[in-house]
Amino acid sequence: MEEITAQYESFYHEKGRYKGILSWLMSTDHKRIGIQYLCALLAFFSIGVLLGLLMRLNLIMPGKIIGQETYNRVFSVHGIVMIFLFIIPGIPVAFGNFFLPIMIGARDVAFPRLNRFTWWTYLAGATLVVISLFAAGGAPDTGWTFYAPYSIRAKANITLAVAGVFVLGFSSILTGINFVTTIHRLRAPGVTWQNLPLFVWTLYATGWVQLLATPVLAITLIFIILGRVFGVGFFDPAKGGDPILYEHLFWTYSHPAVYIMILPAMGIISEVIPVFARKKIFGYRAVVYSALGIASVGYFVWGHHMFTSGMSDTARIIFSFITFLVAVPTGVKIFNWVGTLYKASIVGNAPMYFALTFIFLFSIGGLTGLIIGSLEPNLHLHGTYFIVAHFHYVMFGGVGFAILAGLHYWFPKMSGRMYEERPAKIGWFILFVGFNVLYFSMFILGYEGMPRRYFDYPPRYFTLHLVSTIGSWILAMGLAIIAGNLLSALFRGPKAPADPWGGRTLEWTIPSPPPAENFAETPVVRD
């Protein structure tokens, strides 16, 4: 496809109703909104990382730096920030907003003003969460899961934090609606369901999960607030309530939520690998169906978080069975990515490094997911560091590395500048080593019985905690190199061409950064 020269100014110079900073804050341009989301996300992510490092530091000398009460608040806030503020909105709102309309040849999303509104709701929700940290009463200390009845009795600022998460959920739902509608309505001629870019497909599946799962969380959180403020005892055994029902409702959202995180990540990987392997993805249709399969089956496995909750044995067996079924479409995806490398011509750029490590780390995370999804091992491993290791592997090894892959892959397009390869790869290597030192030791800790959310522990676990903490420092170093490299490229990098990687999707046909309305004229895709 021939290159469209920029008759438009770049969207950085949008001339609208507003000037200066307001031209960003009030803009309904999906690209500007995407970039603002990205900045907000990275800011909250940094807070989460710092809290993570603080926890690790405490765990090698319990009580020396922070007390027990502080530790409980720190891991709760770490979880809340990482899950609700960073990783769930994560890829869709940042990369999705920026690239979804471009990839389907549209000028914007279906409801640009709604898009702007979701950004403000996101910020409002995040602000509420942040206020809850500092207001009298103190930061929430319930863990990110807000288990009742503890969350109904605890004295900390749980009402505020929960209200914040509710608002964030609202924002997430509206984003989902917006994306699903966009994909249905705004595809350019020739962009069909059969050749839709895979990233768009995963956003579509994610949109549905957001739409159908988040409201369940919303109502659950309302129950918590009603319980705290009005004494409505839905989960209070003294009033006939059933605490296990809370867990059901919570995980009915929060398991599908892990697929809200991972599906778009898989989308990024499905874009990056074919580009750097210089060929089409192996089994396009299988990859699409597996995304839809994960999204739909993933809705019905929530009970695997509750194998030791006192739930009926019948339900445990059913949920374990369905849990194993989810692994099949995921396996199909892994096989297809690996299959794409066959007879390829692999170019080793940083995005590809991150994408390939994604496959390895996510496989470890996912396969350990199967171990804890089995009925018997779960009795042992639930509530231990094995779980902590599992979800950090899938969430950072998986989603985190996918974000890093996407960040490097799309950096030239978003910023108009190129980053340097060498530091990126050095950073990648250190991150990879640190990551495994940090989290693999947690598998062993968990197997030996170290419970999670413990501020203090019997001395026999000390060595592994020490190893893990040292890993966290290595990892932080790697992350710093990566971040420093990208930041300096943002200001000093050389100008990026329209298509530095040889990408095939529509965003590479327009200049970097893309002009205000993306396309001079609606593109027509012929396959």
Add this chain to the structure above:
Amino acid sequence: MVRDAVEREDHIGSYGTYILIWAALMVLLAVTIIVAKVEVSKYSVLLNLFIATVKAGLVLFFFMHLKYERGFLKGLLLMVLLILASVIGLTFSDVWYR
């Protein structure tokens, strides 16, 4: 876009149909109250839920024009209801056998 040609001409419901539907809804309301008061059988609760579903169907298909939508939207609605039903079912696999 071509694929929307059918939907371009939007259905305009006639006042008469609406009034008929309304009348039917009122009759069903009366029936459901009677069923509950007379307590014909212990299944009256189920019967009432069934009547509610008929009422909801009338509102959906006529007031909300679902009857004139493409199968696509009907399919999606069905999917959503099935998901809700499955969630309730799975929850009861715990509640009933605990």
Add this chain to the structure above:
Amino acid sequence: MGAAEGQRDRIGAKYGMWFFLFTEILFFGGMFILYAVYRSKYPAEFHASAGEENLLLGSINTAVLLTSSLFMAVAISAVKKGSYRLSVVFQAATILMGLAFLAIKAVEWYEKVARGIYPNSPVLDKMKMGEILFFGLYYVMTGIHGVHVFIGVCVISFMVYFTLTGNVTQENYSKIENTGLYWHFVDIVWIYLFPLFYLIT
């Protein structure tokens, strides 16, 4: 197409609204799950407590809401046919019906609160567990439904304004059409709440 045109994509807007209603189905679904579980645990208490509800007011309210749905449907057809005057009249009637619903609901709540039955009240906390849950669910479900009715009333008020100022017209009626979808949906929720709280005696 594109940003500006996307705004006028009537079918897109309608899909968006339907998707939102799907969300609402699961939102209320969460409450229905709670209801179903507790009712299966405490059938006798639920049975007994439902007798305390004011069937007359509940039935009137159902009729009011169903009628409001009729008015709304007529108002939309009127816009599509270009009879804006008629539409405004029926929209106003819908709003009145909505307010009447809320007023009757308020009377019902007031009756109960006057008897000391409200969440965390000393009277209620002394009752049986199933009854505490029944009335808790009653307040929460009708309360959240009431909030939806209230939001609907507000939105329809805007529609009246839009119809009068020519913002909603025969050619551009997405807004009112979607408002209608929302209003009818809220009606459907009530259609289920009514038997669950008033008719299970």
Add this chain to the structure above:
Amino acid sequence: MILGPSNVGGKIETSFLIITAACVVLLIAVTATMLAFIWRYRRARSPVAEDVEEKLGLEIVLTVLPTVLVLGMFYFGWVDFDYIRNPPKDAMPIDVIARQWSWSFKYQNGRQTDTLRVPVGEPVKLIMTSEDVTHSFFIPAYRIKEDCVPGLKTHLWFNADQTGTFDIFCTEYCGLGHSHMRAKLIAMPAADFQKWYGTKEEAEGGSKGLELLQAKGCLGCHTTDGARKVGPTFRGLYGGKVTVTTNAKERTITADEAYLERSVRDPGADVVKGFPNIMPKLPVSDEELREIVGYLETLGQDDDHARRNGHAAHD
């Protein structure tokens, strides 16, 4: 079959090892294939990519194979599950009561302790519940756990195979003292157990007051040996100086009898400096309170209150 310190532990360990082995094999297969492709088809060796035709047959194999594999794993996770979950009829029942942040074990003859003692070679059934929020009872050595849910009875069972002392952890987050909500399990020879079971309780604690502290769960938050837990230690408390916050004002008072009683009856009235105001109002009769206070008075006096409470409890 792997034997462990208990029957269920061995079974769970076996299933864990089988499933883990399968996962490791899969991981190695996937990773090795990936690395081999990366090596063989890197730019330098394979300058031009060849598009491979989609093969439906291969896709089907790649879907069916994992399905079979996961069903196998599910099966190995399930085989002994029914055995593990269903206690034999003759199992000795012991009530487990969890509360913030301590455990109580009640035997059938009414004996109540904070250490779980079981006979080796006899099945034991734990009937568990909680008095406040959700906790989880976990014996790492036996590889079993189950939540203790308020308003609900859950159960676990096992048959100890070896004598020994094992950890008990709480693994469901339950608030401030969660990480200190630990206890010990002592598996003892059946004969020793019978002897212990038969003797009267006085033999162990010595004092009625200490028993009450145990039974009421005070020792979940307080210690008698000078270590700081969730609350201040009782050692050296009586007669010493305490800095407390009363109605948002700080003052230093002497810990006399009246103060001790007030601390239990109305814990929020005087909040000890450096501690959160979280002590619950526990049901204690006047009689019992006198016993408790009497016991606390025997724990000596220590004026250096700051040192006493600055010391953190580490195992």
